[in-house]
Amino acid sequence: MAAARFAERYTALGGTGRVTVYGAEPRPPYNRVLLADVLTGRYDAESIALPLGGAEPRPGCEVVALDPAARTLGLADGTVEPWDELVLATGANPVLPPIRGLRRVDGGGLTEGVHTLRTLEDCGRLAEDAVAARRAVVIGGGVLGVSAARALAALGVPTEIVHQGPYLIERQLDAQAGEVLRGRLREVGVETYPGNRARALRGEDRVTGVELANGYVLDCDLVVLACGTRPRTALAHTAGLPVATGVPVDDALATAAPGVHAIGDCAEHRSTVHGLALPAWDQADVLALRLSGAEPDARYTGSRPPARLSTGGLEYAAFGAVDESLDPGLDVLRLTDATRGSYKKLVLRGDRLVGAILLGDLAGVDALAEAWQRDDPLVDHPLHLLT
C-alpha cells in the first residue's frame, strides 16, 4: 500500500524517473484496509486496486536479494535489475503464535481450516472455507481480530474470539470501552473470551477445536490467526542493513545504505513501527516529495494517527493515552450511555487533552481529533468535546 501511494504521488508531483513496483503477490497493490469487507463481499477483489500513477507494476515478482553497493536487486527468477533509488515497502507478516497443532504434520503450512488474513489470497481462501464452516474461532482480539470476527459473523458463521489480553483492543481502548465493544460484538453474533490463551489446536486432517490454557476446548472448524504483525525485514537484513524491529530510517526516510529508503509497515522511525495505513501514507507522501524533486528537503517527523474502526455497525475512535492509571497527574471525564451503547472518555492533563475514546456515538470525532492533534490548551470546559 505504501508503495502504491509513493508511486502515485511521485508521478503527481512531477517526478520524471521510471518507477517499478515489485511485489511477491500475484496482484498489483491493493488496499489491505478493506480486506475484512472483501471477506463479507462488500468489495470485489478486483475493485480494491490502488492507483499507481505512472509506475509499472511487476506483480508476482518477488525480490529475493538486494545489493546496495552495486545498486541492483535480484528477483526470484534469477534476473538482476538495476536501480538508482530504492524504496523498501515490504510491509509486515502475520505473527504465528506458539500454539501446538498450528502446522500440518507434513510441514506443508498451516493446518487445514487455519487462516491468516493479510493478503487477498488469504482472503479468498478464508471466504471459500467460510462457506461450509459451522463455527469459527479468531485467535487475537486486536483490531484485526475484531474486524475478522465481525466479518465472519456477517457471513453467518457463529464466531468466538480468544484473547490473551484483559479486554479487547487493549492497546487502544480501556477496560470499560473493551467491555462495551464486547457487548456490541455479542449482538452481531460474536462471543469473546478475554484473558484466555490458546494452547493447542485439535484435529487431525482439519482443525476441530481450539484448546485453551485453562483446558477448555472451543469446538470449531475454522480458525483465524490475528496475533499481530511483524515487519518484513529479511531482505534488508540479508543485504547487510541494520535491522531493529523494523528497518530504521531517519527523518528523510533514508536507511543506513545510500539510496535505500524504507516506508510503511517495514520501517522504524524514531523507534516506532506504526503498522498502520495512515502513517504509512504520510511517509510515502514525504518520500515522494523528496524523490520527485518537488520538495527535496521534506522531512517526516512522525504521525499521530487516531485509532479508528468504522465497519459493520462497530465504531470507535481512540487517540493518545487512554489509560489514566499509568499517571497520577491525569484527569478523566467519562460519559456512558447504556441504552445507546455508547461510551466516551477524555483523558486530560491540566488544560491539555492527552487521550480520548469515542465508542458508538462518534459525532464529536472531528473536534476531538483536532484538539488532540493541535495540542492547544482547552479554553472552556472540555465537556463540549463529548456532546
Added chain:
Amino acid sequence: MTTTTDTHCPYCSLQCGMRLRTGGDPAAAGAAEAPAEVLERPGFPVNRGALCSKGRSAPALLAPGARLTGPLLRDRPGGPLRSAGWAEALDRVAAGLAEVRERHGADAVGVFGGGGLTNEKAYQLGKFARVVLRTANIDYNGRFCMSSAAAAHRRAFGLDRGLPFPLADIPHTGCLILVGGNPAETMPPALRYFRELRENGGTLIVVDPRRTRTAAEADLHLQPRPGGDLALALGLLHLVIADGRVDEEFVAARTTGFDRARAAAMAHWPDRVERITGVPVSRLRAAAELFGRAETGMVLTARGPEQQSKGTDTVGAWIDLCLATGKAGRPYSGYGCLTGQGNGQGGREHGQKADQLPGYRSIEDPAARAHVAGVWGVDPAELPGAGRSAYELLDGLGRPGGARALLLTGSNPVVSAPNAAHVTARLRGLDLLVVADPVLSETARLADVVLPVTQWAEEDGTTTNLEGRVILRRRALDPPEGVRSELWVLRELAARLGVEKGFPDAAEEVFDELRRASAGGDADYSGISYRRIAAEDGVFWPCPDDAHPGTPRLFLDRFATPDGRARFAGVTHRPAGEEPDRDYPLHLTTGRVLAQYQSGAQTRRVPELNAAAPGPFVELHPRLAARLAVAEGDLVAVTSRRGRAVAPARITDAIRPDTVFMPFHWPGAGRANTLTNPALDPVSRMPEFKLCAVRVERAHETTHETARETAQEVAR
C-alpha cells in the same frame, strides 16, 4: 411620460429579469435620485419576478452623483487626476499604447477584461486585442471565477456550460449536492428552486466549512475543513462503490476511464477521508446513501471547491461521483456550476480569455484560427497565440517580459485579485494604465486615464446566464452627458490606431458578427438573434441555425467528446497550496455577503446596501475567540505570509473552530485579498482564493490607525 423596458439585473449570473420604469417623477417613484425604478417582471422564467436587494437598488448607481460623468487624466506620474474631454483622453490612450508597442513590442500591451461585460463587449475586446493591438496578453477576471469548473467540464464532457439544464429542473431531481455555494446570499432568487426541491420530496445536501444560510436549509450539511472537498468527493465515490450503487450499465455505455476513478476512490477509504476532511464517517455514509439511492441526482459546485490550486481536479472528482451513479446526461440529473458574474458564462466564450477565440474555440487550433480570421478579414498567421493567464498577466506588469501598458475594463483587481497588495504594486509599476469603468473604483484611482462608460440600463447587449441562456439587456434610458459605451471607446481607439473598419458601436451589429464568428464552435450562437431572444425569453446555446430551438438540456444523447462518452477524471486528493502550520495555524476562507457584490465597486456606492453590510469582518468560532480572548466587535488582525488585514470580530458557531472567514468586498485595512494565496491550479490557472494559512490575534493599540483607515476607505 413614463416608459417601461424589459431588461435584466446588472449583477450576478442569474441575470434576473426586471422591468425598468423611466421618465416619471423620481420623487413620486420613491427613488430619491435614481433616474429609473425597478419593477417586477414576473413572466421571466429564471426569477419569476423575484429580485434581491442588490437588483432592486441597482438604479441608484445610474444617478449622475454616484458615478463618473467625464474622462479623467493624470498629467504626470504621482500627479492628481483631472477632468478631460473625450478627444484628449482617447488621443492620450492611443498615443500611449502605440508608444509602448513601438518600444517594447505588441505583447507589452495588456488587456484585462471582466465577466460582467456583455457578449458584444467581450467579443469586441478580444478582437481589439488581437486585430488592433496584436497582443497575446488578454485575459479577464473570469479566470478568478469559473475557470476550474470550465476546465473540468471540458475534460469530462468535452464542453463547458455552467448548467447543462435549466434551473427549473432542480425541483425535479431526487438528491442535490451543493458544494461550496451559498445561493441564499449570492443569488437569493435562485433559492426557491432548492426549496421546491425539498417540498417535492427531494434531498438537499450542502458541503461548506460554514453553516451558511443555505446550509441551514439543507437536509444534511457536511462541514469539511477548507481544501477537503476533493477528498470528500472521493470518499463518497468510495462508499457508492462499496455499497454497490454504481450504475454499471451507464458506466459501460456512456463513459470511459472508470477503472482509474475506482482505483482513486479505493485510496480514499472512509477513515482516511474523515481524517483529511474532518467529516465523520457516519455523515459520509449518510450522504453517500442519500445520493446513491436517489433515482436522479445533481451535483452543483460554486467557488468553494473551484477557487483552489486543485480546483479542476476537485470538480473532476465530483463529476466522477455523478458519472459512477449514472447521474449525468439524463433528465433531471447532472453536474453543473453556479457561475458567478453577470456574464461569467458568455464572457468566457467569445475571446477575452488568453487561450480562446470566439465560439469557445482554442486559439491554438489552426482551423479555429482560420475561421475567425476569415470573419475578421485578417490573415490567420497574424493572430497572436495564447497569452498569460490573469494572475500571471497582473504579476508580470511593469517587469521584464511583462506588459508595460494595460487597458482594463469591467474589473477591479486592487480589491479582487489574490495577493492584492502585490498586484497593486504591479499596477503602479506600469508606464500606462487605462481603466474604463462607470465609477472611480480602487483600480481606476491608480489609472493614468479613466474612461467613464455606460451601465446596463443605458445600453443594449446580450449576456449568457448560468444556464447557458442567452438573454438581452435593453437600453432603458440615456446615459449622462460625458459617458460613452465601451463599444464606442473601442471604435475610437481602433481608428486612432489605424484600424478604421470592423469596430461598430451598435451592439446588435457586433452580435451579428459574433454569431458568424461563433458558427461551428462549441458555443454556437449563429441561430440566436435579438428578435428571438425577446420572443423566447432567451435562447440556450448551442443554437446553430435560425430554425434550431436552442438546447436547454445538454448531453441527453451523447456527451460532446469525440467518442460521445464522458471521461472519468480519476484524480486523487492532494494538499492545498498552503496548509496550516505552527506559525500560521488556522485556515482562512473568503466569500461574499448578501448586500455586496464582488469588489464592491458598484454596491459600496448604494446607501441601502452599505447600511445592510457596512464593512469587512472576521468570522470566528466561540472557542477560537475564547482562546484568543476576542469579544464580539473587537478588532482582530489576520496575518498570512503575504500581509495583514484588520477587521472586527464576528463570533458564531456556524464556522469550524479551525477556520476563520472574511468577506472580500472591501479595500483598505480589511481587504481579505491582502491575505490570499496566488497558488495557481496547474490546468485552469485559478488562484487559491478559498484557503490559505493564517495567524489570528487581537489587534492592539498600534492597529487602531489601520482600523480608522478602513473606516475611511469604507466611507469614501
